[in-house]
C-alpha cells in the first residue's frame with residue numbers, strides 16, 4: 598500500500614501479478630477489446646528481427662533485440678512553447694518506426710486539448726478521460742492509425758484532467774501496464790508548458806525530446822523546461838529537434854548553440870535529433886487529416902522524419918530501461 602493514500606482505494610492484482618492500489622472501477626457497459634487487434638503487427642516485427650521486410654527503410658541490427666527483449670522504449674515529446682509541431686513529430690515518427698516493423702503506441706497525453714486523433718481524421722467516442730474515470734480500459738480506447746500504429750487518444754475540454762490527481766496517476770500506471778508487453782516503442786505527445794501533467798509524463802519516460810521553433814521565446818521556454826526537469830527531477834539527458842527552420846544549415850547552428858548553452862549551464866547531456874524545415878506539405882497534409890509521411894513520402898519533411906526515426910532508434914540506451922510505464926509511480930516517489 599502507498600503510505601498516506603486515501604482509504605477508498607482498493608487493491609488490484611495486475612496482469613503481471615503485482616498489487617497496485619486503485620480506485621474502484623465502474624464495471625458497467627465495459628466491452629472487452631479483442632487482444633488480437635494490438636498483436637497484429639507482431640508478425641511484421643518478427644520478420645523485421647530476422648529477414649528484412651521493408652527494403653526501403655534502413656535497419657539497425659541491434660535495435661530490435663534491444664527493444665523487444667525489454668519493456669517498451671518510452672519517449673516523451675514536449676516543448677516549452679505551444680504550437681511548435683510536437684504532435685506532427687510524434688505522429689510521423691510513429692509511422693516511420695512502425696514501418697520498420699516495431700509496434701508503436703502513440704500516447705496522447707494532451708488531456709486538455711487533444712489533437713492526435715483529429716490530425717488523423719478520428720473522432721473517437723472514448724478517450725483517456727474514460728480510462729481515468731474508470732468506465733473504459735486502455736485497450737478499449739485504442740485506435741488504429743496509419744500503418745497499424747496504435748493510439749491512446751487524449752481528452753478535450755475536461756478541465757479536471759489538466760492536472761492529474763494522485764489517484765488518476767495511479768489508475769494510469771495500472772492501465773498502462775496492461776499494454777506494456779504489446780509495444781516496442783511508446784511515444785508520448787504532451788501538451789505545451791511546464792504543468793504537473795507534463796512533468797509527470799516526462800519523468801515517466803526514458804528519453805525526453807524537446808521541440809524548439811526558430812524564435813527566441815521557444816528557446817527560452819525549452820531551456821526553462823529542461824532546467825526544471827534537470828534540477829527538480831534529475832533528468833540528465835535530452836534530445837532536441839528544431840522544427841520550422843528556414844534552412845538546414847541555419848537550423849543546425851541554432852541547435853548547436855542551444856546544446857552548448859544548456860550543457861554548460863545545466864550540466865546535462867543534450868544531443869540534436871534533427872532539423873525539420875518549414876514545409877508546405879505538412880500543412881497540406883494537415884488539411885486532409887493525413888500524416889505527411891503518408892501523403893507526401895518524398896516531401897523534404899518526410900525525408901527528415903525518416904532520418905530522425907533512424908537516429909532516435911539508434912540512440913536507444915541499451916542499459917537503461919527506466920522509462921517503463923509501470924515504473925511511473927516509483928519514479929515519481931523515489
Ligand SMILES: Nc1ncnc2c1ncn2[C@@H]1O[C@H](COP(=O)(O)OP(=O)(O)OP(=O)(O)O)[C@@H](O)[C@H]1O
Pocket residue numbers: 676678679680681682683684685686707712787788789840841842873874875876877879880883898
Ligand atoms: N515544419 C513545418 N512546416 C510547416 N508547418 C508546420 C511544420 N510543423 C508544424 N506545422 C504546422 O504547425 C501547426 C502546429 O503543429 P502541432 O499541432 O503539431 O504543434 P504542437 O506543438 O503539437 O501544438 P500544441 O502545443 O498546441 O500541442 C500545425 O498547423 C502544423 O500543420
Ligand SMILES: [Mg+2]
Pocket residue numbers: 683684707712786787788
Ligand atoms: Mg500538440
